[in-house]
Amino acid sequence: MASHRRPKQPSRARVTVLTATAAAAVALSSQAAQADPKPSKSEVKAKVEKLGHEAGEANEQYHGAKEKQQKLEKEVSALQDKVARGQQEINNLRSGLGSLATAQYRSGGLDPSVQLFLSSNPDTFLDEASALDQLTAKQAEALQKIQEKQRVLAQERKEAQDKLGDLADVRKTLGEKKKKLQGKLAEAQRLLNTLTAAERAKIREDDKRASRASRASADRGELGNEAPASARGAAALSAASTQVGKPYVSGGTGPNSFDCSGLTQWAYAQANVHISRVTYTQVNDGPRIGRGALKPGDLVFFNNTSHVGLYAGNNTVLHAPYPGAVVRYESMNTMGSFQFGVRVA
Incomplete structure (x- = not known):
């Protein structure tokens, strides 16, 4: 036999909960609508102009960092060339010192008085001894030059390394400024995109009209x-x-x-x-x-x-x-x- 029982009615408590939930949803929806209204054309224009000024500031900072980067790159390149030339000078001095050492070695390395005693021609030996003294003096001078060049080269290398560190910092700053600039421009564009095409066109036309008026005012000598x-x-x-x-x-x-x-x-x-x-x-x-x-x-x-x-x-x-x-x-x-x-x- 089919059942003719009436469907169970929702309890009063459940009805109250559902009603309250629906009311809350409507209230939240209303609050959201009130909290985030679409900005007017004039509000968008004012915000875009503010972002424009901020973007202009970021632009100057970005290009200032870029200019500093280019200057540092030139300075680093010049220093690196200077270091390379200095190293080549030291290599040449060392090569010359080696030639002096070879000439000295060929003299025999004996005590000069012994060499004089053994020499078959004392006059020739005295001439050779004088030349050897000159070689020794040149060797000492070459050593002094090498030491001085090495000291200067060490300073130049440190200066180049410091400049490279500065360059790395500037490149980092450059990236940050570029990101900030792009962010401001993107934000301004997002705001403009909230307007209709007609509203955006009206803003552009107002700006052009103001520009023409300012030019005409200057031409009339009103400045x-x-x-x-x-x-x-x-x-x-x-x-x-x-x-x-x-x-x-x-x-x-x-x-x-x-x-x-x-x-x-x-x-x-x-x-x-x-x-x-x-x-x-x-x-x-x-x-x-x-x-x-x-x-x-x-x-x-x-x-x-x-x-x-x-x-x-x-x-x-x-x-x-x-x-x-x-x-x-x-x-x-x-x-x-x-x-x-x-x-x-």
Whole structure:
């Protein structure tokens, strides 16, 4: 006979547990949604700009380490060549010493008075003895030279070894700075990827419009009539102004793209003035000056000297800001912590 028993109803306690679990899940889901909302376009832009500035700083550190590496490599190579030449000189001196020793051995090694007594021709012997004395003096001189060369060679070898140690440290630092730079750029790209294609296009168009406006403002003479400190500074600023709108690219030294110190180096090169490659060395390319003494064409440094631009007058800087941006004019009030200016001689 078929059973007609009614299905067992869930207990009140079980219903309460299930209800509480479902409610908790909904609450957690709601909290997660509240805790991690999608950032707005303006928030993404601000974060990307901040990462850009950090990437720019990492870029200067990376290229500074790279420049130091190249310098050390040249120094190590020169020292190694010097050590090789020194070793060859010692080998030649030793060879010469061996020839002297052979000549001395051929003299017989007898006491000179005995040799004189046995000699059939005393006059000839005296001539030979005089020559032997000269050989002995040369031998002593050669030994002294060898000892001095060996001392110098030991110092040069130690110097080369120390430089190799420095080079290994710089190469390690170089790898760390490169990793940091790539990390900042990747993080900025991830943030940009949270926006729609239209939003990203709008940010790019806003930047281009701002760049065009800054160029037009400069062309209208709205940067004031401040006189440059020198003809070279004026020429450098004029050259840099022709690059407005060119993209910032890590390691860029022109003419198609620039990083911040690449732009300043390129601009001064157009004025036939050589300045060094990165911000941390450009700070020493002239006397330092305060904000109130700035003149158009002066180098201006910001954020612990990790960023540089050219003073353009009226509290404005012409610079390559950071990855993703373009060469542009910008108010000094928006660029972070001003350090000092440098007037290139």
